[in-house]
Amino acid sequence: MLAPQLLRGALLSPFKRPRPDAPLDTTPRTRPAARPDPRHLTTYADLCGYDNAPDAALPLTYPHILGFPLAMGIMSTPAFPLPLLGLVHTSIEIAQERPLRxxxxxxxxxxAAKLSPHRRGTEATVVTEARATDGTTVWTSTSTYLARHKTSSRNNTPQATGSAPADTTPLPARAEWQLPPDLGRRYAAATGDRNPIHLYALTARALGFPRAIAxxxxxxxxCxxxxxxxxxxxxxxxxxxxxxxxxxxPGTVVYAAEGPAFELRSPTGAVHLTGTVLPAG
Incomplete structure (x- = not known):
């Protein structure tokens, strides 16, 4: 189902001219009565390290996977002003009201909620919501995606997501993971996210990366x-x-955490991801 959307988005990408004041269609797309397929959920949980017990709650990130085809449908249309090729996922925020079965x-x-100026281009904010059968919203994610392009001086500001300066003190290491070269292909098979930068060194190099990335x-x-x-x-x-x-x-990463903060970094100390558990409610 995702292949035509990926192809359409790739073909349209060279004709997109991203800018923060471009018109944006905010019409929602919906998928009613979505329910995880047990075999797919097992594959996803195993790949991401979640508990796969029969009574385990749904992984916190799984509703994002259920909504991914809808997000791709939005971002691959001519009306979406940012090119799909080269679009970089820069942040995500998830609020879950209760564990999901x-x-x-x-x-x-x-x-798509809004476009914002970023020091390296234009960012789009995309919101995914999951509602229970009684209509209440039980899960929400807010993601930002960056299209890199030259900016004017007035846009050359800190990124629109507005994060505070990071504490440079390293968090205590909790685990070290060896990531295999086919991790991107395995995740793509499980989720449908077959962006070429994740699949092979050859396709990643064509888009500016030395080899495939997770x-x-x-x-x-x-994490x-x-x-x-x-x-x-x-x-x-x-x-x-x-x-x-x-x-x-392939590569090696270190998971580190203390209190509400966590991060993923390389053994040399380069930080790949920073995260914080925020107060609920």
Whole structure:
């Protein structure tokens, strides 16, 4: 289902002229009665390190996967002003009101919310919501995607997401993970996100990377799975992460955490992802 959208988005990309004041269609797209396929959920949970027990709650990141085809449908249309090729996922924020059951039926809605100037180009904010059968919103994610292009001096400001200066003190290391060269292909098979930068060194080099890179959503999901082992939260959860630098495949990364903060970094100290568990509610 995603292949035609990816192809359309790739073909339209050279004709897009991104700018923060471009018109943006904010009409939502919906997927009613979405329910995880048990085999697909098992594959995803195993790949991202989540508990796969029958009574385990739905992984915190999984509704994002349910909404991904809708998001791709929006970003691959002629009306979406940013080119799909080269679009970089820069941040994600998830608020979950309660644990979700794997057997639960959800209505998924996705819409593009706004465009914002960024020091390196233009950022789009895309919102995904999951609603229970009674109509209440039980899960929301807000993602930003950056289209890199030359900017005028008035746009040469800190990124529109407005993060505070990071503390340079390294967090204590909790685990070290060896990432195989086919991780991007395995995640693409599980989620449908077949961006060429994640698949092979050859296709990644064509888009400016020395070799294939891990999906940002895999790094985020893997960190949350590790954190859930240490701090399983039965109530509301609110978490935010920023994707700082690509993770090259194959490679080694270090998961570090202390209190509400967590990060993924290389053994040399280069930071790939920073995250914070925010107060719920």
């Amino acid at each position: 794997p057997t639960e039926e959800l209505e998924i809605g996705v819409h 999906h940002g959503m895999w790094t985020f999901a893997r 949350l799975a590790e954190r859930r082992r240490e701090h399983d939260t039965p109530g509301p959860v609110h978490v935010r992460a920023e994707f700082k630098a690509p993770v090259l495949l």
